[in-house]
Amino acid sequence: MINMNRILNNPFKNKGTAFTLKERQQLGLDGLLPPKVQTLQQQVDQAYQQYQSKPTNLAKRQFLMTIFNTNRILFYKLFSQHVVEFMPIVYDPTIAEDIEKYSDIFTQPQGAAYISIDNQNSTNAIKRALVYASDGRKIRLIVVTDAQEILGIGDWGVNGVDICVGKLMVYTAAAGIDPREVLPVVLDVGTDNQKLLKSPNYLGNRHARVTGDKYYDFVDKFVKTAESTFPDMYLHFEDFGRDNAANILNKYRSQYTVFNDDIQGTGIIILASILGALNISHEKLTDQRYLCFGAGTAGTGIANHVYREFIQQGLSPKEAKKHFYLVDKQGLLFKDDPTLTPQQKVFARDKSEFDHPDRLTDLLSVVKAIHPTILVGTSTAPGTFTKQVVQEMAAHTKRPIICPISNPTKLAEAKPKDLLNWTDGKALIATGVPYPDIKANNGVTYQIGQANNALVYPGVGLGVLAVHATRLSDEMISAAAHSLGGIVDTTKPGAAVLPPVSKLNQFSNNVAIAVAKTAVKQGLTKSKISVDDVPKLVKQTRWSPHY
Incomplete structure (x- = not known):
């Protein structure tokens, strides 16, 4: 029995x-x-x-x-x-509603590890939680969150464990990561969400978020314990807050094989979107002017990856930075602003560049001043890419590249149908959530590229695991972005800037091979591997569902 x-x-x-x-x-x-x-x-x-x-x-x-x-x-x-039908159900945007109701509708823990700063703030306690949750399984992939900035819905405390479960589902569905070798983890450091704290059903720690040295010490204990417990592990950080995400990634990326999807994954997919758009417009990346609206973790992370691509295509760091403009709540970011984060300071501008810098306090004024050719939205401010903003942008570039990627749908900066109609079909668009094909006023039917991280992060993980990569380098990330080219027929009217989700398995395989080959070439594998063996190793690593 x-x-x-x-x-x-x-x-x-x-x-x-x-x-x-x-x-x-x-x-x-x-x-x-x-x-x-x-x-x-x-x-x-x-x-x-x-x-x-x-x-x-x-x-x-x-x-x-x-x-x-x-x-x-x-x-x-x-x-x-x-796959196409289930992706928005299993993951974004439906998962946002599930996270908001997680404690209210909780039925079972789904094999996750719940690590509390109140009850498990010691190496031994963290190790016990990981060992019990893994239940004897060999863990090679962990997705961990502290749930401070979930999607576009903010701080959801322990409820955020659902984002880790959902991410891991996509890893397996898209790239064949063995579900027996994965573990979702939530670090419960409290929450600043008053709705949760007042709810009798909330299942997490009932206090404000722990910050500062105590927070970083807790994260450090988790990372080191997880790495020692599962020595062949790839660690994926998910939805950490803007003040912590880059700090955590930068601390561990040279020591362990780690990845932050909000910084690196979003950066890869937007870079791939831009490269795909330029394949359609036949323009050069180094001729573009990049404007990001929303300079948080995702916004600065994306800008950093696109900036590195400018350098790879021949510009000096100084020249490359001249092409970047970041706008946040206070308007265009300037160097003399004492509230800037370290990631924002990299792209802040000098006020001496502008005749009236004090007027650059909203998106429209910045668009009029700099004439961007690329506009990326990570603001979670719905409807902010207005007709006036878009038409002002389109007046100064033949094929404006516009990426309203805030999600879920209700938080998107613009709807793609509006962008197409406002620009007479000239806009090259990538969105953060899926949209059906759109017939614009000019009579052309357009396919809309979904800048969904699911197009890239599963393949990155598969490539890392296939060759037992010891680090995830910038070159591996760049290879992932470039690997999505060639799947879309760019000569077709209304072609999308990214391949469709229906080809998820194909481009996950492409990404994996590109990432793994780059790791091998850089000597970032635990054992000596031939580049020629990479496709076979990727194929052998893929798991398929059968009894």
Whole structure:
């Protein structure tokens, strides 16, 4: 009976109605399942019929989570056959609603490790939590968050564990990362979300966020304990706050194989979007003027990756920085602003460059002053790419590159249909959430590229794991961005700047091979590997769902 309970309650071993009669006899499952033995495909078909009956996206996600919690193979087989349909349900934008309601609708921990600064602020306690959560599994990938800046919805405390679960689902669905080798982790350091603190159902620590040395000491204990507990691990940081994310990444990136999706992943996908747009417009990157609206973790991280690409294409650092302008709540960022973060200071401008710098306090005034050719939105300020802003931009460039990537949908800076109509179809667009094809007023049907990190971070992880990379270098990241080129037919009217999610497996493989080859060339692998062996190693690392 004990073995039976362990098998039926273990999502990595449970096959449900697919257990054969012989297996049921051997495992003590006689009479504990309906008599009919189903194939995996029959289970998938039946589950999809049930999924379709659910009335809302949130209900559909909760149904899929029930399958995830009971049978991982069935879940990923189902996911693999409906990737385009399931991506916005399993991940963004539906996951935002799920996170907001996490404590209210909590049913089970989904195999995550919950590490509390109040109760587990010691190396031994953290190690116990990781060991118990992994339950004897060899962990090679951890996604960890402190949930201070979840998507565009802010601080959600322990509820943010759902973002880690969702990210790992995409790793497996897109790149075949073995779900037995992954672990979601939330670092609960408190929350400043008063709604959560006042809710009787909130499941996290009920105090303000811990900051300063105590916070960084806690993070340090976690990182070092996780690295020693799982020595062949790739550590993915997710949705840390703007004041901490870059500090944490910079501290550990030279010691361990670590990745911050908000800084590096978003940077890769926007750089790929820009390169894709330039493939359509046939213009040079070094001729562009880059304006970012929203200079937080994502905004500065993206700017930094695009800036490095300018340097790789021949400009000096000094020349490259002349092409970058960052706008935040106070307007264009200037060097004499004492509130700037270290990441913002890199791109801050001198007031002497402008006749009336005191007037550059809003997006429109900055657009009029600098005539950007690239406009990226990470502001979470909906509707701020107005008709006036966009048409002012379009008046000074033939093919404006516009990326309103704030998400979920309600926080986007603009709708792609408006951008196309305001520019007579000239805008080259990437969005943070999926949109269907759009027929603009000029009669052309446009495909909209989704600047979804899911296009790149799974492949980066697969490449790292395939060759046991010891670090994730800037060159590996650049290789990931360039690897997405060539998938889209840029000669087709209305072509997207990025490949569609329907080709997720293809470009995850492309990204993985590019990243892994670069790691091998740089000598960043645990053992000597031939570049020619990389495709085979990537293929061998991919897991597929079957009984």
